[in-house]
Structures are given as C-alpha cells and as structure tokens.
Amino acid sequence: MAAKPPAGDPVQDAPQVASPQHAAAGLAAVAHSLRFAQQQMGTVRTARTLRKVNQKDGFDCPGCAWPEEDRRHTAEFCENGVKAVAEEATVRRVTPAFFAAHPVSDLAGRSGYWLGQQGRLTEPMHLAEGSDTYEPVSWEYAFDLVGRKLAALDSPDEAVFYTSGRTSNEAAFLLQLFAREFGTNNLPDCSNMCHESSGSALTETLGIGKGSVSLEDLHQADLIIVAGQNPGTNHPRMLTALEKAKHAGAKIISVNPLPEAGLERFKNPQTPQGMLGGTALTDLFLQIRLGGDQALFRLLNKLLLETEGAVDEPFVREHTHGYEEFATAAKAADWDETLTATGLERADIERALRMVLAAERIVVCWAMGLTQHKHSVPTIREVVNFLLLRGNIGRAGAGVCPVRGHSNVQGDRTMGIFERPAPAFLDALDKEFGITSPRHHGYDVVRAIQALRDGDAKVFFAMGGNFVAATPDTHVTEAAMRKARLTVHVSTKLNRSHVVTGTRALILPTLGRTDKDVQQSGKQFVTVEDSMSMVHASRGNLPPASKHLLSEPAIVARMARATLGAASRTPWEDFERDYAAIRDRISRVVPGFEDFNARAARPGGFTLPHGPRDERRFPTATGKAHFTAAPVEYPRLPAGRLLLQTLRSHDQYNTTIYGLDDRYRGIKDGRRVVLVNPQDAAELGLPDGSYTDLVSEWKDGVERRAPGFRVVHYPTARGCAAAYYPETNVLVPLDATADTSNTPASKSVVVRLEQSPTV
Numbered sequence: 185m186a187a188k189p190p191a192g193d194p195v196q197d198a199p200q201v202a203s204p205q206h207a208a209a210g211l212a213a214v215a216h217s218l219r220f221a222q223q224q225m226g227t228v229r230t231a232r233t234l235r236k237v238n239q240k241d242g243f244d245c246p247g248c249a250w251p252e253e254d255r256r257h258t259a260e261f262c263e264n265g266v267k268a269v270a271e272e273a274t275v276r277r278v279t280p281a282f283f284a285a286h287p288v289s290d291l292a293g294r295s296g297y298w299l300g301q302q303g304r305l306t307e308p309m310h311l312a313e314g315s316d317t318y319e320p321v322s323w324e325y326a327f328d329l330v331g332r333k334l335a336a337l338d339s340p341d342e343a344v345f346y347t348s349g350r351t352s353n354e355a356a357f358l359l360q361l362f363a364r365e366f367g368t369n370n371l372p373d374c375s376n377m378c379h380e381s382s383g384s385a386l387t388e389t390l391g392i393g394k395g396s397v398s399l400e401d402l403h404q405a406d407l408i409i410v411a412g413q414n415p416g417t418n419h420p421r422m423l424t425a426l427e428k429a430k431h432a433g434a435k436i437i438s439v440n441p442l443p444e445a446g447l448e449r450f451k452n453p454q455t456p457q458g459m460l461g462g463t464a465l466t467d468l469f470l471q472i473r474l475g476g477d478q479a480l481f482r483l484l485n486k487l488l489l490e491t492e493g494a495v496d497e498p499f500v501r502e503h504t505h506g507y508e509e510f511a512t513a514a515k516a517a518d519w520d521e522t523l524t525a526t527g528l529e530r531a532d533i534e535r536a537l538r539m540v541l542a543a544e545r546i547v548v549c550w551a552m553g554l555t556q557h558k559h560s561v562p563t564i565r566e567v568v569n570f571l572l573l574r575g576n577i578g579r580a581g582a583g584v585c586p587v588r589g590h591s592n593v594q595g596d597r598t599m600g601i602f603e604r605p606a607p608a609f610l611d612a613l614d615k616e617f618g619i620t621s622p623r624h625h626g627y628d629v630v631r632a633i634q635a636l637r638d639g640d641a642k643v644f645f646a647m648g649g650n651f652v653a654a655t656p657d658t659h660v661t662e663a664a665m666r667k668a669r670l671t672v673h674v675s676t677k678l679n680r681s682h683v684v685t686g687t688r689a690l691i692l693p694t695l696g697r698t699d700k701d702v703q704q705s706g707k708q709f710v711t712v713e714d715s716m717s718m719v720h721a722s723r724g725n726l727p728p729a730s731k732h733l734l735s736e737p738a739i740v741a742r743m744a745r746a747t748l749g750a751a752s753r754t755p756w757e758d759f760e761r762d763y764a765a766i767r768d769r770i771s772r773v774v775p776g777f778e779d780f781n782a783r784a785a786r787p788g789g790f791t792l793p794h795g796p797r798d799e800r801r802f803p804t805a806t807g808k809a810h811f812t813a814a815p816v817e818y819p820r821l822p823a824g825r826l827l828l829q830t831l832r833s834h835d836q837y838n839t840t841i842y843g844l845d846d847r848y849r850g851i852k853d854g855r856r857v858v859l860v861n862p863q864d865a866a867e868l869g870l871p872d873g874s875y876t877d878l879v880s881e882w883k884d885g886v887e888r889r890a891p892g893f894r895v896v897h898y899p900t901a902r903g904c905a906a907a908y909y910p911e912t913n914v915l916v917p918l919d920a921t922a923d924t925s926n927t928p929a930s931k932s933v934v935v936r937l938e939q940s941p942t943v
C-alpha cells in the first residue's frame with residue numbers, strides 16, 4: 185500500500201519565466217488536477233476520494249473556506265481543492281524508518297516542498313533532549329510527557345495552544361475548553377495572521393466579525409468589488425459565483441496591484457462555454473498601489489456625499505451612528521493625495537464612481553491585500569462606511585464579504601479559539617462545565633512568539649498548521665521556538681515546524697478530513713463553518729493512513745486527562761467516545777448552535793444567525809451600525825525602495841507547497857522570484873533575469889535579508905514588488921503589525937534590492 189517517497193531532495197529552484205496568462209481554470213486546470221491526484225493517490229483512490237469532496241454525504245475540502253451551493257455538482261471542487269485532498273489522501277507514508285534515515289539536522293536542510301511530498305505521518309514520534317533523531321513512542325508516553333511538562337509550569341500562561349484553520353469545530357471547542365480549564369487564554373490561531381483585521385473592523389462597526397453575504401447575495405449583486413484578493417488561486421470556486429453574477433448582469437471592479445488571470449477571464453470547466461472562450465469577469469481593473477485602498481474608498485465616499493441622492497438617507501438615519509463625524513472627515517478627502525496614495529488615474533476613479541452610482545446592490549469582497557497592512561483595520565472600516573452610505577448592509581445582493589483562507593478558520597473562532605474571548609462566552613462555558621476560566625487576555629500569534637523569545641512561554645502546542653513557516657520574522661521565530669522546553673505538533677504531514685523544535689519535541693499524527701473516524705460509539709462526523717457562516721458535517725471515507733492515528737478530538741481529550749487528572753469534572757472520555765456529546769455542549773454554550781446535533785445531521789447543514797444580514801440588527805454598543813472617521817494612511821516609500829507584498833504561488837496553499845510553478849503568472853520550476861514593474865526595475869538597474877537580494881528596512885535597524893531572487897519584470901503597480909512566502913517571511917519584522925488587530929503587515933514591507941553576491 186505505502187508508496188515509496190521520492191529519494192533525496194530533488195528541489196532545484198531554477199525559475200523559468202514566460203508571459204503571464206489572462207484566463208484561469210479550463211482544461212489545463214483539469215489536466216493539472218488529475219495529474220497531481222494520480223501521482224499522489226493512483227487512479228482508483230482518486231475516483232473514490234474526489235467523488236466525496238464537498239458533497240453533502242462526503243467531507244469538506246481541507247482547502248479554503250469558500251461555501252458550496254445547495255445543489256451540488258458531481259465534481260464540486262477546484263484544482264487547488266484536488267491538490268489539498270490528494271496531499272492528504274496520498275499513499276505515501278512517513279514511517280519510523282524514515283525518521284531513522286533522516287535525522288533532524290538532515291530534515292532541517294530540506295525544502296518545505298520536499299518535506300510535504302514525503303506523505304502522511306504514521307506514528308507518534310518523540311525527539312529526546314540532545315537527540316538528533318525522532319523515535320517512535322506510544323501514545324501513553326506522549327500524553328504523559330505533555331501532561332508532566334504542562335503541570336511543571338509555574339503558570340498556565342507559560343503554555344501556548346495554537347490552532348490552524350483545518351481543525352474541526354468539535355476539536356476546537358475541546359481545545360479551548362481544555363486550555364481554559366487548565367487556566368490560560370493563550371489560544372492564538374491562524375486567523376491572527378489573516379482576517380483578524382476584518383474581525384476587528386467588522387465587530388466595531390457592524391457588531392459581528394464575520395461576512396454578511398451568502399452565495400445568493402453574490403449572484404444577485406449589481407456590482408461586486410474584489411479588493412486585495414486573487415480568487416483564481418486562493419478561492420477558485422469563487423470564480424463560479426462571480427461568473428453567475430456576471431451572467432445575471434453584475435459588474436465587477438477588481439482592485440489589486442497585480443493583474444490576476446482568474447479575475448480577467450474564467451474558463452469554467454463545468455460548462456461548454458467555459459471550455460471554449462470562458463467569461464470575462466472584470467469590467468474595471470484599478471491597479472492600485474499596495475496600501476492605497478483606504479484612500480480610494482475614502483475618496484469614493486466623499487464623491488458619494490457630494491452626489492445628490494447617492495446616500496440612502498432613511499437607512500443612515502434609522503440604522504447608523506457617527507455619520508456627521510464621518511461625513512466631515514470624508515468631505516476633506518483630497519484628490520491629489522488619493523492619486524498619490526493609490527497610483528490611480530483620476531478617470532479610473534471617476535469611472536468606478538459611475539459604476540457605484542449605477543448599482544443598487546453592492547458586495548465588497550476582500551482578502552489579505554486589505555488585511556495585512558499597518559492601517560488595515562481603518563481600511564476595512566472605510567469599506568464599511570462605503571457600504572453603509574448606500575444602505576448596502578442587510579439587503580439582498582449586498583454586504584461585506586471577507587473571504588477566509590482556511591477551511592474552518594471561521595468555525596474555530598466561533599468555537600472560542602480566541603485569545604481575547606468575550607466575557608459572555610466565558611460565562612456560558614463556566615456555567616456549563618463548572619470551571620472558572622481566566623478573564624485576562626492571552627497571547628495572539630505575534631505575542632506568543634515574543635513570549636517564547638523572552639522565555640515567558642515554555643510549552644508550545646499546535647493543533648495543525650506549520651507555525652514557523654506561516655509566521656513573520658523567520659529567524660526570530662525559529663530562535664524563539666528553539667527556546668521552548670517542549671514543542672508538540674498535531675499533524676497529518678511533515679513540515680518545517682517539526683524540525684525547528686524545543687528542547688524536546690513530539691509529533692502527534694492525526695486523522696485528516698478524508699479519513700474515516702470510528703470511535704467506541706461508532707462512526708463519527710465532525711462539523712465546519714464556511715466563509716458565509718454555513719455549518720455542515722464532514723465525513724471521511726478512506727481507511728485511516730495508519731492504524732496508529734488518533735483523531736483531533738481524541739488527542740485533546742487524552743491530553744486533557746493526562747494534564748488535569750482526576751481534578752477535572754469534564755467528561756473527556758465521553759467526548760472522545762461520541763462527538764455528539766461535544767455538540768450537545770456546544771449547543772448550550774455557543775449562540776446559534778441550538779439543537780446542534782439535529783441540525784448538523786441535515787444534508788447541507790444550517791446557516792448561523794447574523795443580525796446585520798438577517799434583520800439589520802447591529803449588536804454594537806449603540807445598537808446601530810457605526811460610521812468611523814480614521815485619518816487616511818498609506819505607506820510612504822523612500823527613494824530607491826520598493827513596497828513588497830508576500831503572496832502565494834498557484835502551486836501553493838498557505839504554507840503547503842504543491843509544486844514549483846505559478847502557472848498563471850508564467851513562473852515555472854522555481855519560487856525565488858521577485859516581481860518588479862519594468863519601469864521601476866529600469867530605474868533600479870535590475871535587468872530581467874538578474875539576481876538580487878531582498879533587504880527589508882524597519883525602524884529597529886536590524887538587517888533582514890532574503891538572498892538570491894531572480895528579478896522578473898512584471899506588470900505590477902509602480903513602486904510595488906511581490907515575492908512568495910514563506911521564503912520572504914524572513915523580511916517581515918515581528919513587530920510590524922496592523923494597529924488594533926496585530927496582524928503581521930506582510931503586504932507592505934519596505935525593501936531595497938541589492939545585487940546578489942550569492943548567485
């Protein structure tokens with residue numbers, strides 16, 4: 185059964201460059217998907233697995249959090265979904281013999297791509313103090329070690345419990361319960377690094393930190409603005425929704441520093457038209473400078489205020505607060521400053537305004553292009569101002585649409601994975617379980633790294649993810665992680681975080697979404713929440729990758745028993761035996777989950793309530809939606825410098841590298857590329873094909889260098905550059921974060937490009 189992993193590290197980063205493409209998906213995507221699936225799973229397993237992806241009786245794609253329509257296609261997935269599924273359902277295996285042959289010092293020199301290609305982890309592994317080799321241990325040994333190390337801490341706040349967005353609702357609920365019963369709110373999650381800015385801005389203005397639209401709203405919109413987002417690679421089935429909206433008459437404005445193939449044209453592989461010419465999606469492309477979005481929306485708001493009849497006055501009167509102060513600030517917006525901040529032409533903004541005025545129902549979608557700047561929170565609040573002005577919240581075909589990146593990142597937060605939980609949530613948790621949760625705030629991702637660095641945190645536990653690859657300031661983060669007494673990773677596959685360890689380390693292999701999960705009470709399912717607040721069941725259908733795997737809920741339950749012992753009155757064993765017992769408790773703690781077991785069992789699940797969307801009820805301090813009036817900010821660039829954004833390639837999902845190509849952008853066989861506008865490159869004396877080091881500049885004066893990047897002349901906005909993470913995370917200073925949300929500002933890194941002495 186187990187296929188042999190590739191021998192040696194074949195990864196040679198030697199990028200070949202062709203012209204960018206102008207259409208996404210189509211036959212090429214189908215061919216790539218099938219080839220990838222075939223390599224990882226073989227023919228029979230491919231067929232068996234893919235027919236269950238995103239089906240009502242199947243499992244949720246472990247890729248992004250894009251929702252499914254109620255009526256499902258036979259093939260309800262995209263190219264990146266296939267890659268995510270295939271990597272999990274692969275027949276390749278990482279066994280104890282693999283670890284014996286590859287000491288940590290060897291693995292540490294391998295690329296993330298190579299590590300991921302080795303296959304599924306099969307047994308709990310332990311790295312002893314002073315050892316260079318992971319060795320197999322029993323689950324009992326592993327839990328005993330975790331329990332003893334946690335019990336030995338001077339304070340529960342010396343432990344950090346990280347969650348990645350793949351974790352199911354059930355496992356997430358148990359993990360936060362365990363952490364709080366243990367005595368800490370140190371529950372950082374991947375949301376801290378992506379949509380925390382959205383959550384902060386939306387909670388303040390609308391009273392709920394989630395998007396307010398459904399798929400149906402997108403289909404009914406007159407105008408969809410897609411800002412700072414590349415759905416063709418990161419949420420590919422969103423293109424289907426955009427296409428449907430276009431066919432119903434919607435217009436689309438794309439706001440992005442880079443032109444992206446998926447937003448130019450979509451060749452829907454499910455339709456005959458898609459296999460031919462496809463559908464042109466974008467009506468207006470605003471090629472904005474990185475970080476110019478707040479200025480753009482502020483000026484649009486000024487122009488709306490100056491246009492008679494443009495403001496929905498009854499809505500503003502009845503449902504909003506803070507209008508006068510906002511209007512004063514917006515009226516002061518300045519054309520010249522906006523053109524400087526955005527790099528746009530006046531005529532383009534005027535055209536955008538005409539499209540806005542012609543639209544009754546507007547949806548604004550966004551992703552990391554808006555959330556990872558110093559001023560991300562005020563930027564998103566300005567988007568809310570824009571929508572409120574014309575009553576575009578709580579109306580069919582309109583609203584806010586922050587598009588989430590990992591399949592259950594939204595659900596994990598709903599389940600209480602949050603370092604700053606609401607008192608009402610803790611009150612309900614305490615009442616249900618008879619515990620006393622700590623009320624002081626815990627560490628988010630950045631603060632967790634700082635705590636590890638400073639010796640304030642000593643045990644690091646990660647439920648999934650690849651923490652050291654996902655986080656900023658790589659050298660600082662890795663050094664911080666090495667100071668821990670114990671690092672524990674619950675994982676399906678090998679990654680960089682397993683080789684950057686504390687004094688001792690554990691790898692705890694777990695079931696994936698595709699694996700069948702059978703516990704004492706029988707076959708289990710778990711639930712997830714998508715980007716549009718729909719909660720549904722996920723049931724794996726494959727035999728587990730190894731007989732030694734435990735599910736995530738089982739791992740948390742056993743860790744809790746080993747740590748809390750007889751003092752805990754929580755029925756951890758019951759929770760492991762039957763996940764319905766967990767859902768019963770969730771239904772009594774988390775609002776919106778009443779009668780959870782019955783509703784989760786319905787095909788397709790159910791949608792969580794959302795006050796602003798459902799009834800224009802805003803759970804803010806005033807009971808109204810809030811206009812806000814922050815000063816306009818945008819990054820200022822010293823002469824001879826570029827503003828770098830870190831981004832993904834097409835062969836990549838978050839930190840998982842599926843291959844070395846970025847097909848739509850014309851990059852092949854390599855990842856160390858930096859995309860630079862040809863005029864900027866000419867001014868900087870950087871010929872296409874030359875090699876450069878990227879050196880970031882930050883107020884702490886520390887030199888952060890990413891060496892040996894091939895310069896690619898690319899039609900990005902002037903002054904802006906782009907390169908892939910995690911390779912460029914080394915350039916993002918740990919304390920360069922967004923105000924309020926503390927999200928790393930990975931989309932606005934000031935860099936200088938220096939001729940590479942390394943190539």
Ligand code: SF4
Pocket residue numbers: 245246247248249250260261262263264265266268418419420421422
């Ligand atoms: S759009 Fe996202 S959830 Fe859907 S199949 Fe693709 S990666 Fe998976």
